[in-house]
Amino acid sequence: xxxxxxxxxxxxxxxxxxxxxxxxxxxxxxxxxxxxxxxxxxxxxxxxxxxxxxxxxxxxxxxxxxxxxxxxxxxxxxxxxxxxxxxxxxxxxxxxxxxxxxxxxxxxxxxxxxxxxxxxxxxxxxxxxxxxxxxxxxxxxxxxxxxxxxxxxxxxxxxxxxxxxxxxxxxxxxxxxxxxxxxxxxxxxxxxxxxxxxxxxxxxxxxxxxxxxxxxxxxxxxxxxxxxxxxxxxxxxxxxxxxxxxxxxxxxxxxxxxxxxxxxxxxxxxxxxxxxxxxxxx
Numbered sequence: 213x214x215x216x217x218x219x220x221x222x223x224x225x226x227x228x229x230x231x232x233x234x235x236x237x238x239x240x241x242x243x244x245x246x247x248x249x250x251x252x253x254x255x256x257x258x259x260x261x262x263x264x265x266x267x268x269x270x271x272x273x274x275x276x277x278x279x280x281x282x283x284x285x286x287x288x289x290x291x292x293x294x295x296x297x298x299x300x301x302x303x304x305x306x307x308x309x310x311x312x313x314x315x316x317x318x319x320x321x322x323x324x325x326x327x328x329x330x331x332x333x334x335x336x337x338x339x340x341x342x343x344x345x346x347x348x349x350x351x352x353x354x355x356x357x358x359x360x361x362x363x364x365x366x367x368x369x370x371x372x373x374x375x376x377x378x379x380x381x382x383x384x385x386x387x388x389x390x391x392x393x394x395x396x397x398x399x400x401x402x403x404x405x406x407x408x409x410x411x412x413x414x415x416x417x418x419x420x421x422x423x424x425x426x427x428x429x430x431x432x433x434x435x436x437x438x439x440x441x442x443x444x445x446x447x448x449x450x451x452x453x454x455x456x457x458x459x460x461x462x463x464x465x466x467x468x469x470x471x472x473x474x475x476x477x478x479x480x481x482x483x484x485x486x487x488x489x490x491x492x493x494x
Contacts (some may be wrong), residue, residue, distance in 0.1 A: 230321050234314065241298075241310045248346050254402045257409060261344035264413050268337035271417065279329045287324030292319050311345045317337075336416055345408040352401070359399040363437075365396070367444040373446075376452050388453045400440035407432035407439075407475050414483050424486050431482045439475040443467050 235242075240259040249258035269276075292318030301309030318338045324332050346352075360383045368380040371387075379386040381392045411432040447467060 220437075222275060230325070231318075234317060234321075238298075238314050241307075241314070244307065245311055245346075251345075251348060254352075254405070255344070255346045257406050258305070258344040258346075261341060261409065264409075265337045265340045268340060268413075269334065269417055272333050275333055276330070279326070279333065281325065282327030282329055283325055284323050284327045287320045287322070290320030290323060292320075294318075300434070306348070308345060308348045312342075313343055315339065340409075340412060340416070343405065356399045356401045359401050359404075360394050363398070363400050363440055363444055364394040366441055367448060368444050370441065371448050374449065376449065378448070385448055387448065390391055390451050392451055393447055398440070398444065400436055403440050403471055403475060404432065404436040406472065407436040407479065410476060411435075411479055414479060418483065418487070420486060428479075428483055428486060431479065435475050435478045435482070439471045439478065442474065443471045 245258070249255050294313045297309050297313035297316060301307070301311075301313060315338055319331070319335065322334050322338070326334075347355075364380055364383045364385060368378055368385060371378045371385070377388050385392045385394070408429070411429045415428045418425065418428065419430065
């Protein structure tokens with residue numbers, strides 16, 4: 213590996229100083245973000261996102277060292293836009309805008325200090341951090357409710373096909389011995405966000421073409437839906453036999469872990485299929 217030149221070392225040191233300054237500026241907002249990860253189970257995966265992003269950057273360390281910085285003044289307007297977004301978010305008490313501003317500022321600083329060569333290498337890891345930021349409640353609710361109805365409807369049809377008497381009323385399933393409500397947490401949106409984050413990481417570390425990377429990323433949608441339907445169907449099947457307690461407490465939390473690992477295995481399966489299909493066509 214070629215030792216970095218003086219200009220490269222200077223650029224890397226400058227970027228490090230600016231990142232440290234940003235951490236000081238954004239620390240109050242990052243503290244609230246960590247609290248959300250701790251208290252909101254829909255975003256408990258947020259703890260892992262910075263480490264995955266750091267791994268992405270580390271995987272490109274040789275390219276970063278070998279790349280010549282070509283600073284762009286056009287990065288400054290992007291920094292200004294991010295800081296304005298921070299101010300507006302602070303004034304309006306809009307947490308999503310405050311946290312999103314960090315990503316915009318980071319992109320602007322990379323463009324200003326390193327130019328297009330560095331931006332091409334660091335844009336994906338920086339943008340990946342979007343998965344650690346909770347969606348605004350108004351957007352979450354607009355997506356979650358249709359997914360609740362969709363998941364409940366599909367689960368009803370599968371249960372009926374299994375020979376279990378069921379009647380659906382909105383997002384409530386009435387079984388012979390019990391009633392199950394598909395709440396927002398069981399809509400599948402939590403699984404969808406987690407699967408998107410996992411699929412994006414798999415796509416980044418793969419050596420696929422952009423088209424196959426996109427196919428792997430968007431496979432998170434059917435994977436998340438299928439995994440959630442399996443969970444709901446299994447819960448309804450067991451509740452019909454053992455009662456509503458199977459949908460509560462430890463068993464409910466354990467089924468969430470099962471869905472996560474099931475989704476992960478399906479994503480790995482999609483990855484392996486795309487890899488095999490690529491080799492078969494070469």
